[in-house]
Amino acid sequence: FPDASFDKVLAPYVISVVPDPAPVMAEVVRVCRPGGRVLIVNKFQSGFPPLAALERSLTPLSTWIGFRMDLPVETVTATPGLRLLRSEKVNLFGLWTLLEFEKI
Numbered sequence: 001f002p003d004a005s006f007d008k009v010l011a012p013y014v015i016s017v018v019p020d021p022a023p024v025m026a027e028v029v030r031v032c033r034p035g036g037r038v039l040i041v042n043k044f045q046s047g048f049p050p051l052a053a054l055e056r057s058l059t060p061l062s063t064w065i066g067f068r069m070d071l072p073v074e075t076v077t078a079t080p081g082l083r084l085l086r087s088e089k090v091n092l093f094g095l096w097t098l099l100e101f102e103k104i
Helices: 021-031 049-065
Strands: 006-012 032-043 082-090 096-103
Touching: 006 021, 021 032, 032 082
Parallel strands: 006 032
Antiparallel strands: 032 096, 082 096
16 A cells, blocks of 8 residues: 555554564555554553563464464554554453554
């Protein structure tokens, strides 16, 4: 798609299943128009150290079913060109996070 093609970009359950999230996020930014919204839903590593350690230890098993459990949220929130508007725990037990951004 050409640059700035979309008013909204939705990427649910994508970031933890790709080998390198940075190029995916760069493409999301490229195709979103300035002022547009980007919504990411994903499982990110816990900020609670004991749970984060458990997630790191389980990641080799979780990759067998297609996703990583140890992905830091900063992998997405530090994406150049995006401003975080909100972060909300969603889904079963609040283990997944909805991130809403505005393209700047």
